[in-house]
Amino acid sequence: MALSASAPAYAKGAGKSATISSGERFSAGDTVAEHYRLGAGDKVRLTVFNEPQLSGEFQVGADGSVSLPLVGTLQALGKTPAEVADGFQQLLGQDYLRDPHVSAEVTLYRPFFIVGEVRLPGQYAYSAGLTVWNAVAQAQGMTPRGRESYVFIRKYGKAEEERFLLTPDLRVWPGDTIRVAERFF
Template sequence: MIIRLFSRLILGLLLLNSGIVQAEGNSQYKLASGDVIRISVFGEKDLSFEKLRLTDAGTFSYPFIGEVQAKGKTAAEIEQIIVNKLKGDYLVDPRVSVSVLQYREFFISGEVKTPGGYPFQPGLTLRRAVALAGGLTERASDKRITIIRDHDASRTPEPATLDTLVLPGDTITIDQGFF
């Protein structure tokens, strides 16, 4: 029994360190402008790219295919698009892998010491985002925080707490407290 639990723990740590668990957690992540992706085509160096930044329109250019619309799609959907376009005319059985190397920035403004854009990290909470921005100013209110989600077309500010999860492209505003 103890050996079985120990082996599960070791397996879990190996999977976590290999990035497999992280990849599963990001499988529903929707790409947008500013994301940096890697495209690997097995056995085809000329069709593999280490760092492709999506344009303002959420697209990237790819050999033989042209402009690929990536905005709103997952990495798996981009893989399938590339496979479908390369299969037959260019390659017999292309094996394609697409992964996100760098997520688009989130933005924080208001009563923080260093407002601006910061690189997103998976699992980021508002508390950690504030720390990245140098912490709260003396006038900041930890109760008057709003967040505008990047995926919200109406751009409606939502109330947030320091434990709220931050997503790529989000805009956070920390207001002054009233004394």
């Protein structure tokens, strides 16, 4: 049976502890920017064409909104940067500018967290193309009891973690919490 890159494959005994060995986290070449949804702590640069006083970097607050010049707050939680740019563009076009053009890019992603059997657990800055092995390296490597066959990842905004096969191309996304499990000798 061939595995598709879009559908996750589960180990024997599917259940809460089934190991995911393929799927979107293993897709090499996909970038976070293609599917990214903004969350609290992200910073986004909004550029209004020919209006430098309205352009700038804005942080998504804890309530999920962005405070923008002239128009006030705009809800950004769960939206793509392009959707936020469109929303700002529409608000500017209603009462302030004739035919505004706004672009957006994420300048700072929310951090990821790594816990468990690593030497220096904690919060770390996300960078594009980050893999779990890179995240483990940032945390000074695994302890001697760290399990090298799989890890648990809880995606930002989710309540439960999933177990993933630890391969060189397993991706980390902004806001993830990675737990390196303990192995038993």
